[in-house]
Amino acid sequence: MNAFHRPAPRFRLRQGTLLIVLALAAARAAAGPEPEELSTLPLESLMDVTMVTSASRFAQRVSDAPSAVSVLTSQDVREHGWRTLGDALASLPGLYVSSDRNYDYLGARGFLRPGDYDSRFLLLIDGVRVNDSVYDQASIGDDSLVDMDLVERIEYVPGPGAAVYGSNALFGVINVITKTGSALAGAQGAVSAGSRGERRGRASYGYHSQDGTDLLLSVKASTRRGDALYAPEYDTPEQNHGLAEGLDYQRAHGAFVKASRGGWGVSAGYIERVKGVPTASFGAVFNAPYHTRDTQSFASVAYNAAPADDVALSTRLDWGRADYLGVGWYPDAEGRVRQNIDGDHAAWYALNLNATFTGLAGHKLLAGLDAQRNARRDQFNFNQDPYQQELDDRRADSRLGAYVEDEMRLARKVVVNAGLRFDRDSITGTRLSPRAALIWQPGAADTLKLIYGTAYRSPNAYELYYAVGVADGGQAANPGLRAEEISTHELVWERQPDAYSKVSLAVFHYRISGLITETVRRDGMLMFDNTERASANGMELAAERLYPGGTRVRANYAWQRARDGDGASLVNSPRHLAKLNATWPLPGEALRLGVEGRCMSRRLTEHTTAAGYCNWNLTLLPARRRAAGLDWSLSFYNAGDHRYADPAGPAFVQEAIPREGRTIVTKIGYAF
Structure with a gap:
């Protein structure tokens, strides 16, 4: 019997309720500081991060940001043993990650449809946009440019960000x-x-000199054998009784460099990953060799200057490239099995100019210009033996955006943040994206934010132009696609009575129109179209606390109800999410234990449901990281070996794809 077909409750109520209670307990703790005991803790142990730069493209206090910003630090990464960006993001309120055993996908506020790529999030590395120019994908798994050991912090700004960043946010x-x-x-x-x-x-x-020169160099490599994967939908003698063996492997290597001196800064990154695909997606022959190869790279040169005390200028030139190759075996219209090669070449370069002016009393003004040329949005597909070309599509386009933002302090306790961006791209034309936030601090510990914003996403090249197997029921192009749009209303309450405690509550409503959806036409062809609408109401409760003795607790709970235009619940949209992250010193204070719990309620698949679950991860490590010498950790992921699965998309025969069972990882590091 397949693991995810075992009888299971709709939601692991006991464990989920436990996490919710812990979140509420931490929230209650946030109301009462204990300064006498907490004052003995070292400054570097404080969890408070007071300034962020991602919400408005300039430094501002978290309380002044026009969003419920979340921040994860390198300490969080180390104490929970997160191996990918997706692992880290899945701990935040309202976010969840699905996997199809090839890529990881990020969902937010009840929206993550199987078959979609991560094109509704904007991913930046040190402020550099790294979504590719064919799929607009934000890679968050082992195919990501991000090395978690090099992460200083992660800033997540929920809600629409088009007012300062343009498409995809x-x-x-x-x-x-x-x-x-x-x-x-x-x-x-x-x-x-x-x-x-x-x-x-x-x-x-890493190197830093007295004249301010700073340099970081890093290389990495990884390999993994993976699981044998069982799929009951393929359980026949001709298909190895539904068992895909030796196809879940992965190999990757990458590099990263970052340097700065004075106002100049340069950075570059590279990753190449080969991933075996055991799921027979897109009609591939089950248990036959099938792999994808993803290569991504970027480079950026930036210059920052302050010609006056109240003026800051920033200029950045970016370049990026992404290449994809998929190699598998597929039956053709005559029933012959042939090797098929599918791929793309993406290349882009961009220029960003912005200026921040603080010379006007009560105002912080930002104005900027973004220009991006997608020099290559090429896609190809062909069969081998004999050679037969299915697709050779070569495209290029441009985007241009201008934006302004003003952080206005109307009174000592009242701030208005307003932004507006004008965008023009050669695919969908022009667009205006406003955002406004009224921020009121009724007391020293409390902040209320009323936020409204809109955003859009232009269709990517895959949705617009990919056409393969048109003669025998494959996928058709749709160059007439329009941009999809979202409008969001949000009310946020944040309470931070001291540097050791914080609690927040966000209530939101959003509506998406012109939703780009992969549909099945009457003739059996797949095609993307602007056929749907979606809306959601929800709330996100989060709390964190640093206790005397060094115990750190962070918990959150999200309730979300996302529906399509007909009022039906969305596929892969959990109603409840509950999470707990806690670390504390063990007796003797030489070791520290990190515990992570994640609970998710049941989700709809294309035709049935995937059961709810609770997972626990444990990480044991030394209590303190030394500047030099040995460091180590021992991590248990899915420590309870719970069997669960994520809903699959229309490209799969399976209703859901099983996730991995218990994984044990030992890590040893040394700093010279």
């Missing part, structure tokens, strides 16, 4: 700020080994 902006060379201060390396043949290695070097 429908559900949020993710900015990964990497470490500097001074943070490493020399050479260091790390190796890890784990279940299913997992092996990872990293070597890094």
Whole structure:
């Protein structure tokens, strides 16, 4: 019997309720500081991050940001053993991650349809946009450019961000700020080994001189054997009784460099990943060799200057490239099995100019210009033996955006943040994206935010132009697609009585129109079309607390109700999410234990449901990271070995794709 077909409750109520109670308990703790005991804790242990840069493209206090901003730090990454960006983001309020055993996908506020790519989030690395120019995908798995050991902090800005960033920022902006060379201060390396043949290695070097020159260099590599995967839909003698063996493997290697001196800064990154695909997606032959190869790279040169005390200027030139190749075996119209090659080439370059002016009393003004040229949006597909070309589509287009934003302090306790952006792209024409937030601080500890914003997403090249197998029921192009749009209303309450406690509550409503959806036509062809609408109401409760003795607790609960235009619940949209992250020193204070719990209610699949679940991850590590010497950790992911699955999209025969069982990983690092 397949694991996700076992009888299971709709929601693990006991464990889910436990997490919710813990969240409420932490929220209650936030109302009462204990300064006598907490004052003995070292400054670097404070969880408070007072300034963020991602919400408005300039530095501002978290309480002044026009969003319920969440921040994760390098300490969080280390204490919970997160291996990918998706692992980290899945701990935040309202976010959840699905996997189809090839890519990881991020959902927010009840919206993550199987078959969609992560094109409704904008992903930045040190402020550099890295969504590719064919799929507009924000890679959050092992195919991501982000090395988690190099993360200084992650800023997540939920809600529409088009007023300052343009297309793709429908559900949020993710900015990964990497470490500097001074943070490493020399050479260091790390190796890890784990279940299913997992092996990872990293070597890094950091340098900082007295004249301000800062340099970071890092390389990494990993390999993994993976699981044998059972699918009851293929359980026949001719298909190995539904067991895909030796096809879940993964190999990857990458590099990252970052340097700065004076006002200049440069950064570059590279990742190549080969992933075996065991799911027979898109009509592939089950248990036959099938793999994808993804290569991504970027480079950026920036210059920042302050010609006056009240003026800051920023200029940045970016370049990016992404290449995809999929190799599998498919039956043709005559029933012959042939090898098919599918792929794309994406290349783009962009220029960003902005200026911040603070010379006008009570105002912080930002004005900027973004220009991006998508030099390559090429897609191809062909069969081998004999050669038969199915697709050779070559495209290029441009985007131009101008934006202004003003943070106005109307009174000592009242701030209005208003922004407006004008965009023009050669595919969907012109668009205006406003955002406004009224921020009131009735007391020293409390902040209320009333936020309204809109955003849009232009259709990507895959949705517009991909056409393969038109003669025998494949996928058709739709160059007439329009941009999809979202409008969001949100009320946020934040309470932070001291640097050790915080509680927040966000209530939201959003509506999406012109939703780009992969549909099945009457002739059996797949095609993307602007056929649907969606809306959602929800709330997100979050609390965190640093206790005397060093115990840190962060918990959140989200309730969300997302529906399509006919009022039906969306596929892969959980009603409840509950999460707990806690770390505390063990007796003797030499070791520290990190515990992570995640509960999700049941979700609809295309025709049935995927059961709810609760998972627990554990990480044991030294209580303190030393500037030099040995560091190690032992992590248990899905420690209870719970069997669960994520809803699959229309490209799969399976209703749901099983996730991995218990995984054990040992990591050893050394800083010289």
